[in-house]
Amino acid sequence: MAKIDVLLEGYKRFHAKHFLGDDKLYARLAEGQMPKALLIGCSDSRVDPSILMDADPGDIFVIRNVANLAPPYQPEGESYHGTSAALEFAVNNLKVEHIVVMGHSGCAGIKALVDGNQASPEEFSFLQSWVNIARDAKERTLEKCQHSDEDKYAICEKESIITSIHNLLTFPWLKEKVDDGSIELHGWYFSLSDGKLYLLSEEKNFEEANLG
Numbered sequence: 407m408a409k410i411d412v413l414l415e416g417y418k419r420f421h422a423k424h425f426l427g428d429d430k431l432y433a434r435l436a437e438g439q440m441p442k443a444l445l446i447g448c449s450d451s452r453v454d455p456s457i458l459m460d461a462d463p464g465d466i467f468v469i470r471n472v473a474n475l476a477p478p479y480q481p482e483g484e485s486y487h488g489t490s491a492a493l494e495f496a497v498n499n500l501k502v503e504h505i506v507v508m509g510h511s512g513c514a515g516i517k518a519l520v521d522g523n524q525a526s527p528e529e530f531s532f533l534q535s536w537v538n539i540a541r542d543a544k545e546r547t548l549e550k551c552q553h554s555d556e557d558k559y560a561i562c563e564k565e566s567i568i569t570s571i572h573n574l575l576t577f578p579w580l581k582e583k584v585d586d587g588s589i590e591l592h593g594w595y596f597s598l599s600d601g602k603l604y605l606l607s608e609e610k611n612f613e614e615a616n617l618g
């Protein structure tokens with residue numbers, strides 16, 4: 407078993423450098439948070455949004471879940487709506503101005519969606535029903551794959567971002583703010599192999615970000 411000490415050592419370095427450091431950032435943050443952006447990212451250990459965006463604590467309100475999915479608005483029923491609760495807080499309390507759905511290459515959650523759950527349904531029952539939020543992305547992907555040699559997982563990783571943005575707009579209080587221009591929605595896709603970031607255009611294409 408790996409030792410947990412490596413994380414505690416990291417905490418010691420953080421505490422010395424950032425908490426006891428000179429910039430008094432945490433003294434300010436102890437008073438409250440005012441992030442302008444909410445980012446919905448994947449739980450994958452390789453795609454930490456704060457690291458990728460070189461952001462400081464307090465800059466980004468982050469929701470991380472399997473495959474960076476936004477579920478549709480489902481107020482009824484007794485499910486545990488963790489992602490929807492965080493979304494509600496970010497929009498209605500923190501009043502974020504931007505919401506980014508950020509997907510990534512090599513996403514195991516999207517692979518599970520595309521491949522389906524053949525091997526061990528009892529081991530992945532929660533995961534499979536969660537990624538099925540994006541089943542329409544899978545349908546569009548399989549349609550596109552008939553005409554393309556492109557990696558079906560990469561296509562579905564991008565299509566699921568479009569599905570999540572569509573789902574965000576089913577939350578009435580969020581759609582209202584998008585319509586009046588107080589919130590802007592963004593779809594981003596990070597490629598781990600070459601470090602490129604792709605931005606979803608209005609025409610629903612992913613175009614490489616210009617890093618200048």
Ligand SMILES: [Zn+2]
Pocket residue numbers: 448449450472473474510512513514515516
């Ligand atoms: Zn992922």
